[in-house]
Amino acid sequence: MAVVEVRELSKRFDGVAAVDGIDLASADGEFLVLLGPSGCGKTTLLRMIGGLEPPTSGDVLIGGRVVTALPPRARQIAMVFQSYALYPHMTVYNNIAFPLKAAGLPKSEQARRVDWAAGILGIDAYLDRKPRQLSGGQRQRVALARALVREPTVFLLDEPLSNLDAQRRASARDELQGFQRRVGTTTIYVTHDQVEAMGMGDRIAVMEQGRIRQVGTPHEIYDDPADTFVATFLGSPPMNLIPDVASGELLGFRPEHFIPWQPEMGDDWVRFPYHVHRTEYLGAERLLYGQVGEAKAVARFPANSAIDTEIGSTTEFAVRRNDLKRFHLETGLRLDRNGRRP
Amino acid sequence: MSAGARVDAATLPGTRQGRYWLDRESVLGPVLLLPAVIYIVALVGIPLVLAVLYSLSDVTIGDQSIDFVGLKNFRDVINNSTFRTALQNTFVFTIVSQAVVLVLANILALVLSADFKGKRLVRFLVLLPWTTPIALGVLGWLWTLDSVYSPIDYVMRQVGLLGVGSPLGPDWFGTNSLWLAYPDRARLSVLIVHVWRTLPLATVILLAGLTAIPQDVKDAANVDGAGFFRQLFAIRIPLLVPIMMVAVLYGIVFTFTDLIVVFILTRGGPFDSTQVLATWAYFKGIEGGSLGQGAAIALFLFPVLVGVAALMLRIAKRAETV
Numbered sequence: 001m002a003v004v005e006v007r008e009l010s011k012r013f014d015g016v017a018a019v020d021g022i023d024l025a026s027a028d029g030e031f032l033v034l035l036g037p038s039g040c041g042k043t044t045l046l047r048m049i050g051g052l053e054p055p056t057s058g059d060v061l062i063g064g065r066v067v068t069a070l071p072p073r074a075r076q077i078a079m080v081f082q083s084y085a086l087y088p089h090m091t092v093y094n095n096i097a098f099p100l101k102a103a104g105l106p107k108s109e110q111a112r113r114v115d116w117a118a119g120i121l122g123i124d125a126y127l128d129r130k131p132r133q134l135s136g137g138q139r140q141r142v143a144l145a146r147a148l149v150r151e152p153t154v155f156l157l158d159e160p161l162s163n164l165d166a167q168r169r170a171s172a173r174d175e176l177q178g179f180q181r182r183v184g185t186t187t188i189y190v191t192h193d194q195v196e197a198m199g200m201g202d203r204i205a206v207m208e209q210g211r212i213r214q215v216g217t218p219h220e221i222y223d224d225p226a227d228t229f230v231a232t233f234l235g236s237p238p239m240n241l242i243p244d245v246a247s248g249e250l251l252g253f254r255p256e257h258f259i260p261w262q263p264e265m266g267d268d269w270v271r272f273p274y275h276v277h278r279t280e281y282l283g284a285e286r287l288l289y290g291q292v293g294e295a296k297a298v299a300r301f302p303a304n305s306a307i308d309t310e311i312g313s314t315t316e317f318a319v320r321r322n323d324l325k326r327f328h329l330e331t332g333l334r335l336d337r338n339g340r341r342p
Numbered sequence: 343m344s345a346g347a348r349v350d351a352a353t354l355p356g357t358r359q360g361r362y363w364l365d366r367e368s369v370l371g372p373v374l375l376l377p378a379v380i381y382i383v384a385l386v387g388i389p390l391v392l393a394v395l396y397s398l399s400d401v402t403i404g405d406q407s408i409d410f411v412g413l414k415n416f417r418d419v420i421n422n423s424t425f426r427t428a429l430q431n432t433f434v435f436t437i438v439s440q441a442v443v444l445v446l447a448n449i450l451a452l453v454l455s456a457d458f459k460g461k462r463l464v465r466f467l468v469l470l471p472w473t474t475p476i477a478l479g480v481l482g483w484l485w486t487l488d489s490v491y492s493p494i495d496y497v498m499r500q501v502g503l504l505g506v507g508s509p510l511g512p513d514w515f516g517t518n519s520l521w522l523a524y525p526d527r528a529r530l531s532v533l534i535v536h537v538w539r540t541l542p543l544a545t546v547i548l549l550a551g552l553t554a555i556p557q558d559v560k561d562a563a564n565v566d567g568a569g570f571f572r573q574l575f576a577i578r579i580p581l582l583v584p585i586m587m588v589a590v591l592y593g594i595v596f597t598f599t600d601l602i603v604v605f606i607l608t609r610g611g612p613f614d615s616t617q618v619l620a621t622w623a624y625f626k627g628i629e630g631g632s633l634g635q636g637a638a639i640a641l642f643l644f645p646v647l648v649g650v651a652a653l654m655l656r657i658a659k660r661a662e663t664v
Binding site for chain 1: 556558564568
């Protein structure tokens, strides 16, 4: 187990910054998620931590040791790739044993460790098969076993669930997090899927254009976004942003906090005239699409709630004052975070 | 389809039943295949049948009537000591040159898959021998191996490998190597030219195979702690084996059936020591006028080529099913 840290880390491809001076440190044994849209530099950052990509500038530290100049095999890391990257010509057993062979372990010790890892991941039955004879979920577990077998100090996972179908992904999320909790190894997990990030991460680092916009627990990221990018990247549908002419700011609020105004609500609530265009019934919930002034806004309710809004009508909706976030109109930065910086 | 619909279709302007006959696969397929079939029958099928007929007859250039003599041509050929030399040479040239090509092509492909300045130029230069017409390339080699003006000899003289006191032994004490005058040196020369000629294609094929290995797999091997040689022998080469087979089979066909290298370099000499089946068939059948014997010699190439073709088809089939 170890702390992973990057300092002022940058990577430029032909002058374009893929990763732009990032400072980030994990806690020991933490499940840290790098979240961002495609092309935001999260995979490049992970590959630099793994030693697969030399940084243009800056340093990578693992367990307090600068490893920037070390090759991947000297870093005591294990990586799981999006494609799983199993060796197609080897059996499952030999795939898992490969890092042990490379480390020069005796045959008996190799066998013991492969059995142990295969047992943890429940793939004992497939050890003689080739990767092409396995399903996506089984391949993913073989890739995890291969990562686990040499007891690395850090796991680097690059979108390991993106090749699974939606149903399988939910259970794989559960398995993966349980597995990480059991082995307690520091894990850096790259994904563009906010559900994965929110559901599994101890902390999430939200990235955009090679920079980190915010690092925090899922709660902090969702409820207390540092800027409009984070506010709109997380949440589905995203946070509503309404320009406030009086203050020259952007007011942000989550669709689930936007409900019809009632006379007994009192001063604690801020009222908005809401013009509803359309409603969507999604089984568990219901969405209203409409406008506040010129700005689009969405409201979300449990499907069984007795909200009665006529399409095409304008009614008073309200948001609790505590649930309103204020952002700078041009920079998009939060104005009311009590001095906390991202 | 209802009768009404058919009437409607027929009344559409410009629609006639006959216009779309080429759209039918049962028509289009044979039409597209026909040129290839004609080509193969005319240039492969008919000559092959003729060769079998000739080999069983006493046909010569002077008397082209086909009178069957059974297996007499084959018996005569086998009893000729030159046949054994030619057969042995054909196999030795093919096997040794392809073994060397396999090793060199692997090294070259690895080098060319790395990033370095001037890579495109080096790739171009490596490919050149393959793009040169074989006859021209071999003529170049004929001059390079010239008994008097050979630049190889010049270099060897400069570094002291040729001339009195050569460390290679008394055989190299002369002022020239006379590459094509001694049987061993002549055979070595033919081998070198074969390697030179088939190496580029094998390299390009292996290079394509190398780039087809997913970057993730190479990265995984890196992270898993494999050094260069473990990655090479445990990951890259095993993954390249199918494509190596393709390269080697091409090389075998080119080398096994080759006539030009020996024909231009040595004309089978000295004393028939570099004769191969293809050249000997030519000298016997065309220059010697004994078409029947020439055909019989050439037919000895057939079983090996059938085997190679069968292997190729198997590889192609396996590639299709993956």
